[in-house]
Amino acid sequence: MRYFILTDLEGVAGNHSFAQTRTKDLAAKEPGMRQLAKEVNACIEGIRSVDADADIDVWDGHGSGGIFPGDIVGANLLPHTVKQFKKIPEYQALLFVGQHAMAGTPYAPLRHTYSSLTVAYYKLNGNYIGEFGGRAVTAAHFGVPTIFIAGDDKAAHEAQILIPEIETAVVKWGKGEEDAVSLSSEVACDVIREGAARAVRRMDQIPLLQGFEPPFRLEIRYYEPMDRERRQKPGVTIIDDRTLVIETDDLLSLPL
Numbered sequence: 298m299r300y301f302i303l304t305d306l307e308g309v310a311g312n313h314s315f316a317q318t319r320t321k322d323l324a325a326k327e328p329g330m331r332q333l334a335k336e337v338n339a340c341i342e343g344i345r346s347v348d349a350d351a352d353i354d355v356w357d358g359h360g361s362g363g364i365f366p367g368d369i370v371g372a373n374l375l376p377h378t379v380k381q382f383k384k385i386p387e388y389q390a391l392l393f394v395g396q397h398a399m400a401g402t403p404y405a406p407l408r409h410t411y412s413s414l415t416v417a418y419y420k421l422n423g424n425y426i427g428e429f430g431g432r433a434v435t436a437a438h439f440g441v442p443t444i445f446i447a448g449d450d451k452a453a454h455e456a457q458i459l460i461p462e463i464e465t466a467v468v469k470w471g472k473g474e475e476d477a478v479s480l481s482s483e484v485a486c487d488v489i490r491e492g493a494a495r496a497v498r499r500m501d502q503i504p505l506l507q508g509f510e511p512p513f514r515l516e517i518r519y520y521e522p523m524d525r526e527r528r529q530k531p532g533v534t535i536i537d538d539r540t541l542v543i544e545t546d547d548l549l550s551l552p553l
């Protein structure tokens with residue numbers, strides 16, 4: 298079995314401020330990056346406790362980088378490029394570690410949708426989605442179930458709205474955009490290890506995400522007026538200064 302672990306930096310235990318994730322200053326980002334690696338390694342251990350021969354790839358989904366390459370144990374770390382996710386059709390299951398909720402979610406720590414500085418919302422075929430939804434819909438379109446999410450409580454709820462049967466591991470509880478209560482590093486890893494094992498054990502009871510069929514219509518709303526000329530491409534309709542719509546049958550061509 299081939300497993301794809303998708304990681305992000307905002308949903309790990311202990312990261313409560315954008316100063317710990319948005320920065321290029323490695324000293325500020327490092328504690329969260331080390332914790333993310335521990336959480337990913339716990340997820341890998343959980344998968345292997347049920348499926349000893351698992352073939353596991355890890356993709357660092359944090360824009361500026363969230364994982365030090367030497368820190369991942371027992372799995373293959375994919376190159377840190379956006380196009381790696383386009384290989385998702387080759388896998389049998391998708392798991393999230395370190396996931397945060399979408400922009401606009403009340404009390405959600407470090408909430409955002411792809412770009413924390415520029416994107417107000419994404420709507421796919423009429424539904425608000427975040428990074429979880431964008432990726433889980435894409436995986437499901439290719440027959441790949443999303444079986445597990447580790448992250449904050451709001452991210453876990455967001456996942457359960459789309460996939461009620463998904464296995465979750467909550468490592469922190471959001472109290473505001475930059476406010477949360479986290480489990481300790483060690484307990485967060487225990488919860489993830491156990492959750493990932495349950496997800497693999499229950500995999501055949503976790504259905505594919507339903508309800509998103511082609512043609513796909515992705516509406517993107519930006520916080521600030523956009524550069525219309527740069528955004529104008531075939532298949533793109535500019536709705537107003539801050540909003541555009543992309544229409545396509547090809548999910549992998551969307552910025553998800």
Ligand SMILES: [Zn+2]
Binds near residue numbers: 358411
């Ligand atoms: Zn993210």
